[in-house]
Amino acid sequence: MVKQLRAARTREALVLAAAETFADDGYALSSLPAISRRAGVSAGALHFHFPSKDALAAEVESAARRSVEERVAVRRSSATSELHLLITVTRELLVAVATDAVVRAGFRLSVDPSRKSGTDFGRWWRTWVCEQLLRAQHQGELAEGVAPDRVAAVIVAATFGFEVLGAQDRDRIAPLHADQFWSLVLPQLAARSDGFVCAVPPAS
Amino acid sequence: MVKQLRAARTREALVLAAAETFADDGYALSSLPAISRRAGVSAGALHFHFPSKDALAAEVESAARRSVEERVAVRRSSATSELHLLITVTRELLVAVATDAVVRAGFRLSVDPSRKSGTDFGRWWRTWVCEQLLRAQHQGELAEGVAPDRVAAVIVAATFGFEVLGAQDRDRIAPLHADQFWSLVLPQLAARSDGFVCAVPPAS
Numbered sequence: 001m002v003k004q005l006r007a008a009r010t011r012e013a014l015v016l017a018a019a020e021t022f023a024d025d026g027y028a029l030s031s032l033p034a035i036s037r038r039a040g041v042s043a044g045a046l047h048f049h050f051p052s053k054d055a056l057a058a059e060v061e062s063a064a065r066r067s068v069e070e071r072v073a074v075r076r077s078s079a080t081s082e083l084h085l086l087i088t089v090t091r092e093l094l095v096a097v098a099t100d101a102v103v104r105a106g107f108r109l110s111v112d113p114s115r116k117s118g119t120d121f122g123r124w125w126r127t128w129v130c131e132q133l134l135r136a137q138h139q140g141e142l143a144e145g146v147a148p149d150r151v152a153a154v155i156v157a158a159t160f161g162f163e164v165l166g167a168q169d170r171d172r173i174a175p176l177h178a179d180q181f182w183s184l185v186l187p188q189l190a191a192r193s194d195g196f197v198c199a200v201p202p203a204s
Numbered sequence: 205m206v207k208q209l210r211a212a213r214t215r216e217a218l219v220l221a222a223a224e225t226f227a228d229d230g231y232a233l234s235s236l237p238a239i240s241r242r243a244g245v246s247a248g249a250l251h252f253h254f255p256s257k258d259a260l261a262a263e264v265e266s267a268a269r270r271s272v273e274e275r276v277a278v279r280r281s282s283a284t285s286e287l288h289l290l291i292t293v294t295r296e297l298l299v300a301v302a303t304d305a306v307v308r309a310g311f312r313l314s315v316d317p318s319r320k321s322g323t324d325f326g327r328w329w330r331t332w333v334c335e336q337l338l339r340a341q342h343q344g345e346l347a348e349g350v351a352p353d354r355v356a357a358v359i360v361a362a363t364f365g366f367e368v369l370g371a372q373d374r375d376r377i378a379p380l381h382a383d384q385f386w387s388l389v390l391p392q393l394a395a396r397s398d399g400f401v402c403a404v405p406p407a408s
């Protein structure tokens with residue numbers, strides 16, 4: 001039992017160290033020895049858990065996705081509409097990118113030209129945004145003529161753009177970015193009749 | 205004279221080959237031998253023109269910037285307002301990213317974590333967008349309460365996001381992305397009195 005717990009902690013430390021390294025230096029320059037050193041773990045232990053850098057990157061992408069999925073589940077219970085959930089999750093994602101190396105690395109790996117095979121997190125986020133807009137449309141929350149797939153492309157581009165541009169004071173400006181984006185976009189997106197949703201809901 | 209012309213052509217071929225390589229593989233994985241081979245130029249000729257990979261990347265970023273500056277100069281003469289110029293240049297930039305390896309590499313290098321020193325093109329684009337919004341504000345073209353620096357952050361993030369997300373059919377979808385973005389954002393951005401500018405101007 002103690003052994004299992006220790007193995008789980010080692011694995012977690014490796015995923016975090018890998019995420020930090022990938023996000024800082026890009027996939028190509030990240031070396032397994034540097035990652036195991038950062039995690040305080042032996043090279044043998046790293047290879048026991050992850051046979052390759054690619055496997056480690058895939059696990060970072062999966063962990064990023066699970067992290068955002070958990071946030072979505074929590075927010076869903078208090079969201080007043082599908083559009084409200086989309087806005088809340090986008091804001092939370094931009095904050096997570098600033099404060100959580102795993103989510104940040106998920107974004108980074110999705111668009112890293114030196115990692116050809118992995119786009120799991122980016123693809124998942126794009127699909128989620130598109131499906132969420134379809135749910136909003138189904139509930140009559142979108143203005144007439146709004147095409148969910150095209151609007152999804154704009155939302156996904158903006159979230160990726162805010163991430164890659166980055167900033168020193170990420171955690172301070174991330175929510176401002178999200179609010180600025182929604183205050184520009186929402187009035188065109190939301191059904192006119194649905195007055196309350198035309199203002200960006202306050203952060204909770 | 206022939207010698208000078210040949211030197212200029214060699215330099216141009218090297219910049220193009222470097223841009224294609226940086227955009228495809230990222231800065232870290234791009235090697236000088238691969239770039240000189242792609243340009244059909246000897247390793248000695250490459251080193252004569254560019255002492256290092258960093259110098260070559262800096263030249264690609266400068267060339268990207270000059271390319272966009274030239275487009276801005278051409279568009280300025282036919283633009284009907286400062287906001288119109290901003291919209292036209294953004295659309296043109298997204299098309300250029302699809303069709304011009306140098307502009308694409310300019311974007312890529314600006315956000316490549318494996319190239320620590322270079323952000324020349326990205327910084328220039330951000331500054332240009334912000335100054336253009338200030339000019340629009342000065343001309344009374346912006347709605348009341350619009351903060352040029354914050355809106356600039358959204359526009360710059362979206363353009364970077366569209367670029368890094370990429371697509372196979374870039375040249376076909378790039379203008380659609382630009383139009384979708386502006387049709388969402390412009391009604392909030394433009395002064396209400398300035399009716400004609402509230403619709404995205406047709407591509408010229």
